[in-house]
Amino acid sequence: MSVAGQMLETHPKDLGGVDRRKLQECIEACFECAQACTACADACLSEDMVAELTTCIRTNLDGADVCGTTGRVLSRHTGYDADLTRAVLEACAAACKACGDDCAQHAEMHEHCRIRAEACRRGEAARRELLGSLD
Amino acid sequence: MSVAGQMLETHPKDLGGVDRRKLQECIEACFECAQACTACADACLSEDMVAELTTCIRTNLDGADVCGTTGRVLSRHTGYDADLTRAVLEACAAACKACGDDCAQHAEMHEHCRIRAEACRRGEAARRELLGSLD
Amino acid sequence: MSVAGQMLETHPKDLGGVDRRKLQECIEACFECAQACTACADACLSEDMVAELTTCIRTNLDGADVCGTTGRVLSRHTGYDADLTRAVLEACAAACKACGDDCAQHAEMHEHCRIRAEACRRGEAARRELLGSLD
Amino acid sequence: MSVAGQMLETHPKDLGGVDRRKLQECIEACFECAQACTACADACLSEDMVAELTTCIRTNLDGADVCGTTGRVLSRHTGYDADLTRAVLEACAAACKACGDDCAQHAEMHEHCRIRAEACRRGEAARRELLGSLD
Numbered sequence: 207m208s209v210a211g212q213m214l215e216t217h218p219k220d221l222g223g224v225d226r227r228k229l230q231e232c233i234e235a236c237f238e239c240a241q242a243c244t245a246c247a248d249a250c251l252s253e254d255m256v257a258e259l260t261t262c263i264r265t266n267l268d269g270a271d272v273c274g275t276t277g278r279v280l281s282r283h284t285g286y287d288a289d290l291t292r293a294v295l296e297a298c299a300a301a302c303k304a305c306g307d308d309c310a311q312h313a314e315m316h317e318h319c320r321i322r323a324e325a326c327r328r329g330e331a332a333r334r335e336l337l338g339s340l341d
Numbered sequence: 342m343s344v345a346g347q348m349l350e351t352h353p354k355d356l357g358g359v360d361r362r363k364l365q366e367c368i369e370a371c372f373e374c375a376q377a378c379t380a381c382a383d384a385c386l387s388e389d390m391v392a393e394l395t396t397c398i399r400t401n402l403d404g405a406d407v408c409g410t411t412g413r414v415l416s417r418h419t420g421y422d423a424d425l426t427r428a429v430l431e432a433c434a435a436a437c438k439a440c441g442d443d444c445a446q447h448a449e450m451h452e453h454c455r456i457r458a459e460a461c462r463r464g465e466a467a468r469r470e471l472l473g474s475l476d
Numbered sequence: 477m478s479v480a481g482q483m484l485e486t487h488p489k490d491l492g493g494v495d496r497r498k499l500q501e502c503i504e505a506c507f508e509c510a511q512a513c514t515a516c517a518d519a520c521l522s523e524d525m526v527a528e529l530t531t532c533i534r535t536n537l538d539g540a541d542v543c544g545t546t547g548r549v550l551s552r553h554t555g556y557d558a559d560l561t562r563a564v565l566e567a568c569a570a571a572c573k574a575c576g577d578d579c580a581q582h583a584e585m586h587e588h589c590r591i592r593a594e595a596c597r598r599g600e601a602a603r604r605e606l607l608g609s610l611d
Numbered sequence: 612m613s614v615a616g617q618m619l620e621t622h623p624k625d626l627g628g629v630d631r632r633k634l635q636e637c638i639e640a641c642f643e644c645a646q647a648c649t650a651c652a653d654a655c656l657s658e659d660m661v662a663e664l665t666t667c668i669r670t671n672l673d674g675a676d677v678c679g680t681t682g683r684v685l686s687r688h689t690g691y692d693a694d695l696t697r698a699v700l701e702a703c704a705a706a707c708k709a710c711g712d713d714c715a716q717h718a719e720m721h722e723h724c725r726i727r728a729e730a731c732r733r734g735e736a737a738r739r740e741l742l743g744s745l746d
Contacts, residue, residue, distance in 0.1 A: 209511065209591060209592075209595050210511055210512075213511075213512060213516065213519065213588055213591060216587040216588040218519055218523050218524075218586075233511065237507045237508075237510070238479050241480055241483075241503065241507050241547060241548075241551055242483060244547075244548045245480070245483035245484075245552075246483065247672075248551060248552040248553060248554050248669065249486065249487050249488055251554045251665045251669060252489040252553065252554045252665065253488050254488075254662075256661055256662050257661050260419050260420065260656045260657065261419065263419075263656060264417055264419040264420045264653065265420065265422065265425075267413075267417065268413075268417065268422075268425060271414065272410055272414070272425075272429065274544065275407055275410040277511060277514075278402075278514045279403050279406065281511055281514040282402065282403065282514070282515075282518040283518060283522065284395050284399040284521045284522045285396030285399045285400060287400065287403075287435075289435050289438070290400075290403060290407075290432070290436055292435075293434075294407065294432045294435075294436075296428050296432070297425070297429045297431070297432040299428075300422075300425045300427075300428035301428075301429075303424070304422045316486075318483055321479060321483060322479075322483070344643050344646065344647050344726060344727075345646055345647075345650070347726045348646075348647060348650035348651065348654065348723055348726060351654065351722040352653075352654050352657065352723065353654055353658050354657040368646065372643075372645070372646050373614050373642075375642070376614065376615055376618075376638065376642050376682060376683075376686055377615075377618060379682075379683045379686040379687070380618035380622075380687075381618065382537075383686060383687040383689050384618065384621065384622050386534060386689045387530065387622065387623045387624040388623050389527075389623075391526055391530060392527055395521045395522065395526060399518065402518075402537070409679065412646060413646075413649050413675070416650040416653060417649070417650075418653060419656045451621075451623075452621040453618055453621040453622065453623075456614060456617045457614075457618070460614050530689050530690065533689075534687055534689040535695075537683075537687065538683075538684050538687065541680040541683050541684065542695075542699065544680075545679075545680040548673075549673050549676065552672065554665050554666065554668075555665060555666030555670060555713070557673075557705075557709045559705050559708070559709070560670075560677075560702070560705045560709050562705075563698075563705035564677065564702045564705075564706075567695070567699045569698075570694050570697075570699075571699075573694070574695050578690070
């Protein structure tokens with residue numbers, strides 16, 4: 207079991223009605239996305255055609271920040287606040303959507319953009335699954 | 342003029358229809374809130390009655406992360422994405438509301454909680470002003 | 477191959493003499509540590525004996541911030557700066573050491589502290605390996 | 612008095628032998644630098660000559676992360692760890708030096724780079740003052 211999964215298993219308090227597997231997958235996807243967005247912004251910065259990738263870099267920087275913060279908020283369970291959880295997940299969805307929309311505009315996507323876009327899509331799916339289970 | 346204000350003034354591209362003064366105030370409020378929440382979480386942790394302040398600490402930690410991320414997103418103007426900006430501002434509002442609601446429950450509020458709550462309220466007002474001007 | 481590994485493989489520029497496998501392991505360890513420290517701070521906060529765990533919570537919060545920042549710095553390769561890389565890795569080592577030292581003082585360690593301490597130790601080893609290969 | 616100053620004044624525990632004014636100035640400089648670096652990276656990204664500014668953008672991104680983390684670590688006083696504080700301040704100095712060195716290489720510095728470089732220099736001075744007072 208992953209470290210994130212073990213941390214959920216050993217939390218001293220009841221986590222309420224949350225689906226633990228979905229929560230774990232969402233936490234892991236958020237941290238993976240944060241790393242991938244950071245790395246993709248840097249890879250774009252090193253491309254010869256960087257001038258055409260500035261929007262991609264910017265959305266990646268936002269994605270790194272928002273996914274990182276979402277992963278941290280989801281890793282906390284003390285004094286759970288459903289409204290905040292939902293609002294952060296919505297912001298994360300908007301950040302990943304912005305990343306994906308921009309990439310679709312490159313006629314010929316860079317390999318690092320493709321890998322990062324797939325990480326964003328998996329993150330998107332994990333967040334939708336989690337948001338659905340919160341209802 | 343503050344550094345954040347000077348950075349806005351010297352940005353090479355047009356910032357669109359955004360109210361520059363409101364944007365500056367909101368950026369500054371976000372970074373101020375991020376610091377205040379970080380410091381308040383730590384001050385609560387050093388209180389003798391820490392066991393009664395755990396929800397306050399948790400909401401402060403979320404507030405520090407969400408306000409910090411919001412301040413960073415608002416400091417970027419390349420390839421502006423209105424949907425992401427709004428979603429991040431909504432998450433920030435939810436985080437500050439959670440901080441405020443929790444504090445109101447302390448019969449006798451700690452001085453550091455009061456100062457931080459005022460910083461959150463100013464941040465709240467700055468974000469509402471900015472969100473209104475984005476419409 | 478992990479997403480972090482794929483991002484390294486597809487970076488458009490030469491990564492210099494760095495050992496790519498060690499770099500990948502160190503990046504992954506940093507993000508894993510950042511998550512584990514965030515979760516452990518929260519788990520400690522939910523323990524009945526929270527008043528005895530305040531130093532553990534504080535070092536975890538520092539660890540989450542420093543490991544997260546280190547993971548981001550290591551994910552960037554454009555305009556590599558060896559001095560900064562080393563200084564950040566040293567700060568990360570100090571943060572993980574503080575986490576470990578504190579835990580050793582609990583006569584009976586909590587399970588979430590044990591899991592997080594192991595993540596810190598793996599991170600420690602990965603950073604030492606990487607620092608050694610930079611010489 | 613600033614919010615950061617008020618938070619220091621109302622901390623429930625003794626802050627030890629630290630010079631409170633120097634600590635406050637350093638915390639504020641860190642958050643100001645984190646914002647200025649974030650904004651400068653974005654302003655560089657919007658310059659027509661972005662291809663010549665990629666190292667500047669990268670050092671700014673590192674600077675934003677390292678200064679932000681340093682500001683957070685300095686805002687915590689529970690269970691103070693001198694080794695970690697020093698290591699983080701050293702990493703912050705390395706990050707700000709990298710930002711400054713790169714800027715000096717532009718024959719004609721951009722206005723936003725100049726403003727951010729001054730923020731870095733003030734941060735540098737504040738950190739040196741604080742490090743000196745810790746001895």
